[in-house]
Amino acid sequence: MKLDEIRTQISRLDQELLTLLAKRKALSLDVARSKLENPKPIRDQEREQTLLVALINQGRQLGLDAHYVTQIYHTIIEDSVLSQQALLQSLLNPQDSTPAISVAFLGLRGSYSNLAARKYLSRFQANLIEHNCETFQQIIDTVESGQAQYGVLPIENTSSGAINDVFDLMQHTSLSIVGELTQPIEHCLLVAVDTDVSRLKTLYTHPQVYQQCSQYLKTLPEVKVEFCAASSNAMELVAGLQRPDVGAMGSADGGELHGLRPLVQGLANQKQNMTRFIVVARKPIEVAEQIPAKTTFIMSTGQQSGALVEALLVLRNHDINMTKLESRPIIGNPWEEMFYVDVIANVNGEAMQSALKELGRITRFIKVLGCYPSAEISPTQIPSKALSQRHQHSPVDDEGQQARHSRSYKATTTQLQLGRFYLGGDEPMILAELSRWPGKTPLMEVARQVKEAGGQVLAAPCFDNGDPEQNMDCLRQLRQVADQFDLAIMTWISQPETLNRAAESADALLIRAQDAHNAELLTAAGRCTRPVLLEQPSGTDIDAWLAGAEQILAEGNQQVALLDRQQLALPRLLTLQQATHLPLVAVLQADSLLPAMANALKGAGVQGFCLPLTAGMEGEQPDWQALQQLTHRLYQE
Numbered sequence: 001m002k003l004d005e006i007r008t009q010i011s012r013l014d015q016e017l018l019t020l021l022a023k024r025k026a027l028s029l030d031v032a033r034s035k036l037e038n039p040k041p042i043r044d045q046e047r048e049q050t051l052l053v054a055l056i057n058q059g060r061q062l063g064l065d066a067h068y069v070t071q072i073y074h075t076i077i078e079d080s081v082l083s084q085q086a087l088l089q090s091l092l093n094p095q096d097s098t099p100a101i102s103v104a105f106l107g108l109r110g111s112y113s114n115l116a117a118r119k120y121l122s123r124f125q126a127n128l129i130e131h132n133c134e135t136f137q138q139i140i141d142t143v144e145s146g147q148a149q150y151g152v153l154p155i156e157n158t159s160s161g162a163i164n165d166v167f168d169l170m171q172h173t174s175l176s177i178v179g180e181l182t183q184p185i186e187h188c189l190l191v192a193v194d195t196d197v198s199r200l201k202t203l204y205t206h207p208q209v210y211q212q213c214s215q216y217l218k219t220l221p222e223v224k225v226e227f228c229a230a231s232s233n234a235m236e237l238v239a240g241l242q243r244p245d246v247g248a249m250g251s252a253d254g255g256e257l258h259g260l261r262p263l264v265q266g267l268a269n270q271k272q273n274m275t276r277f278i279v280v281a282r283k284p285i286e287v288a289e290q291i292p293a294k295t296t297f298i299m300s301t302g303q304q305s306g307a308l309v310e311a312l313l314v315l316r317n318h319d320i321n322m323t324k325l326e327s328r329p330i331i332g333n334p335w336e337e338m339f340y341v342d343v344i345a346n347v348n349g350e351a352m353q354s355a356l357k358e359l360g361r362i363t364r365f366i367k368v369l370g371c372y373p374s375a376e377i378s379p380t381q382i383p384s385k386a387l388s389q390r391h392q393h394s395p396v397d398d399e400g401q402q403a404r405h406s407r408s409y410k411a412t413t414t415q416l417q418l419g420r421f422y423l424g425g426d427e428p429m430i431l432a433e434l435s436r437w438p439g440k441t442p443l444m445e446v447a448r449q450v451k452e453a454g455g456q457v458l459a460a461p462c463f464d465n466g467d468p469e470q471n472m473d474c475l476r477q478l479r480q481v482a483d484q485f486d487l488a489i490m491t492w493i494s495q496p497e498t499l500n501r502a503a504e505s506a507d508a509l510l511i512r513a514q515d516a517h518n519a520e521l522l523t524a525a526g527r528c529t530r531p532v533l534l535e536q537p538s539g540t541d542i543d544a545w546l547a548g549a550e551q552i553l554a555e556g557n558q559q560v561a562l563l564d565r566q567q568l569a570l571p572r573l574l575t576l577q578q579a580t581h582l583p584l585v586a587v588l589q590a591d592s593l594l595p596a597m598a599n600a601l602k603g604a605g606v607q608g609f610c611l612p613l614t615a616g617m618e619g620e621q622p623d624w625q626a627l628q629q630l631t632h633r634l635y636q637e
């Protein structure tokens with residue numbers, strides 16, 4: 001078949017796919033109406049699970065891999081749930097019959113705030129009237145005075161943290177928060193004409209963006225940085241100048257609207273860079289009971305010790321989950337603070353109403369800033385066949401020693417979070433470990449296979465090479481590939497200096513036997529906020545191992561696990577289980593005993609299983625069968 005003909009067929013298929021997606025969306029809105037008549041929560045994760053499992057199996061028969069099917073359906077279901085929520089909300093809060101919606105945001109066309117505003121309002125199916133503002137205050141004024149119905153304000157960013165100016169403004173406005181959304185932020189270096197980085201003399205950017213890309217900017221010490229009110233102003237300026245020695249920083253999409261092209265992409269220090277925006281309006285809205293709601297309130301407690309704790313206990317006593325707590329100074333009251341609290345609760349619910357009453361009695365100031373549908377639609381997990389729950393009521397340590405690692409200090413096994421996966425939870429964690437750096441292309445294949453087999457963590461050596469830049473590049477590649485396949489990553493570190501750089505992108509760090517004696521390294525590991533897996537220091541016993549773990553815990557990092565490469569004998573394993581609440585990861589060998597071994601270790605309370613893969617640098621094939629056998633044994637049986 002000729003290329004043209006094949007492409008015609010593909011276009012026809014795409015058209016059919018779109019028609020089907022539109023039909024699916026219409027049906028999901030029918031579901032929302034039926035859930036309204038016959039009140040039921042919008043989200044039904046049990047139904048989603050059943051659906052996903054069936055789709056993965058059907059997909060496999062058609063030659064589509066599980067990861068591909070899951071990714072597509074997470075996107076479809078997310079849109080379906082959000083559209084259902086928007087429909088319910090619009091029925092509950094009828095708009096005045098305006099054919100257009102007006103919104104105020106920071107910057108010009110193409111700013112991140114503009115992209116967020118468009119995304120948020122796209123579910124309303126009305127024309128958009130855009131008000132470009134130069135400051136956050138101007139956004140508030142535009143909405144307060146009724147010139148715009150909605151204002152979109154960035155409130156926090158995953159790499160630069162809270163946006164204090166917005167918190168401060170929210171203290172004094174009469175506006176209510178009526179929505180939230182998160183927007184991925186992908187900073188690029190944008191230019192107007194053909195040039196390269198070495199020719200740049202001036203970069204125009206917003207201070208937040210500057211902060212988020214500080215590491216990249218350090219590599220350009222000669223370049224002068226000029227601040228603008230928003231990224232879109234920087235883009236407009238650079239587009240006007242048309243010179244090879246100036247650049248702007250901002251999104252590729254925004255740049256395109258100004259005729260700029262990205263010269264370097266992915267500049268943010270943290271690769272998963274997202275900004276959370278709030279949407280404000282003059283009137284508060286009501287949130288349907290069937291949708292998960294968030295409530296934001298501010299409060300100031302007295303300065304007496306324990307006042308904040310007392311307030312937070314009120315929430316806990318009502319089973320209300322807090323997702324955010326920020327504090328800001330109160331202008332004019334030195335040393336007094338205003339706390340910003342986000343909780344998962346509907347403000348009209350019984351629990352929240354009585355919590356607010358109680359809080360009113362013990363705070364100096366309290367005000368609800370708004371209640372709005374939660375936009376966090378976390379993907380439904382695919383069930384790895386339910387495991388029978390283990391019970392490990394370990395006897396109380398009779399020496400009663402209060403070492404932090406001990407069971408007498410903490411009775412239940414500690415859970416570690418690696419990316420979005422848990423070690424020490426109900427299900428065993430499976431890690432695949434590469435002994436050598438395979439290069440990016442083979443790494444993609446490894447990641448695909450690991451995901452397909454049901455693994456969760458990919459471990460690879462990024463810091464084995466002497467060259468720090470090359471090491472960071474390996475880590476970046478590992479991060480990128482793992483993100484693509486929704487895996488967590490781990491790498492081993494042997495020097496305190498590299499630890500912090502590794503901790504910026506790795507989900508977990510491993511300290512190997514030969515480095516586990518290094519007190520400085522253990523101290524550095526204790527001061528970082530990533531989970532640390534610790535091997536038994538070479539030539540020592542279990543006590544020395546636990547002492548090493550203790551050193552990490554004592555510095556502050558409570559996310560520590562023990563990784564065993566020596567196939568501890570069962571009695572020693574049980575001793576360890578009794579002695580410590582830290583989860584245990586066993587490294588297995590890919591031999592005929594693998595399934596039996598995994599089973600026995602699981603029975604003995606091992607929470608993680610690590611399988612070394614001999615990576616194919618010279619075309620050697622990793623042992624995928626062993627990995628499949630392992631996951632099959634651990635999950636299916």
Ligand SMILES: C=C(O[C@@H]1C=C(C(=O)O)C=C[C@H]1O)C(=O)O
Nearest residue numbers: 028031042043044047048077080
């Ligand atoms: C459409 C429904 O509502 C939601 C969306 C789903 C979907 O798009 O497949 C599935 C379950 C619910 O979370 C439904 O309940 O069937």
